[in-house]
Amino acid sequence: TLVKTLEQNGIGRPSTYAPTLSTIQQRDYVVKETGRFKPTKLGIIVTDLLREHFPNIVDVGFTAQMEKELDDVAQGDRNWVSVVSDFYGPFARKLEGAEQRIERVDTSEPTAETCPNCGKPMVIKTGRFGKFLACTGYPECKTTKKYVKSTGTKCPECGADVIEKVTKKRKIFYGCSRYPECTFATSRRPLPTPCPKCGKMMVQYGKGSAKCIACGAIVKGEKSEANQ
Ligand SMILES: [Zn+2]
Ligand SMILES: [Zn+2]
Ligand SMILES: [Zn+2]
Structure with a gap:
């Protein structure tokens, strides 16, 4: 998981994991889909720009080193003025350079x-x-x-399009486009192939499997047409 990766690389401290995760979601850098983080196009562009213009700052080793120095400051082993000025001088110069070079990025x-x-x-x-x-x-x-992202499937309750939606907490789910008149919703991605047993809607069920929302039948080898 992301938190494990942060831990292993010495990035962040337990107190910063949760704010980090919520910040990258709020800024649309990642979305949570069936419990996993997926980078958005914006997230990929921002990462590429940072890599290009601030290679040492996005470097995992740099962040870990910086946090160690800050820990030293917290324990009184180092003077914070020297730590911050060692960092800030070169950073300010880079920032100025980047501001001139980075043009408005088209993320459309x-x-x-x-x-x-x-x-x-x-x-x-x-x-x-x-x-x-x-x-x-x-x-x-x-x-x-x-903005409406269609799933290419029809609502099992009223026949309208089922669209991709995002909760306030930025979790993806799928619901009827006629909401609030029709409240059909599912957290799993609806699939275009109907259930071979009862003909009702099937949703993605783990990797490469589908489950019927009506009769519960599980079909193996049903590919989702996610993001195509
Ligand atoms: Zn126009
Ligand atoms: Zn409906
Ligand atoms: Zn069925």
Whole structure:
């Protein structure tokens, strides 16, 4: 797990694990999907930029060394002024250089949707309040739409599309697009193939298996069409 990796590399302290995990989720760098963290496109771009412009700071060894020095300061073995100034001088110079070199990064993702007002393609953008669809004709056309990620499956209760949603705690789940009229929801990814026994919806069940939400039948070798 991520926390184990942090522990093994001496990064962070028990008091910083939880804030670290919630920060990377809040900033949309990762999403939690069936209990695992997955990097987002934004997360990958930010990591690449940091690697390129601050190679020693994103370096695992650097962070571990820094934390050890801070521990020394906490125990009174080292003077914090010298630790911080050793770090800060070179860092400030780097930061200035990077500010000039890093241009605004385009994190938008293409979609099949077209703008209802001007017909240009729409892209997924990430804003302060999460993802949304925006017209590529911007700034002339300022059309935006709610971002909806279809799962390609139909609600077993009403037949509407089932879409990917995110809870307030940034966990992915799947629910009926007619919410709140229809409250169908499942935490496991719905699959396009219906149950061979009863014809109802099957959801992903562990790696490469599917489980029927109606009769409970488990089918092996059912591939999910995740993120295609
Ligand atoms: Zn438009
Ligand atoms: Zn429904
Ligand atoms: Zn079934």
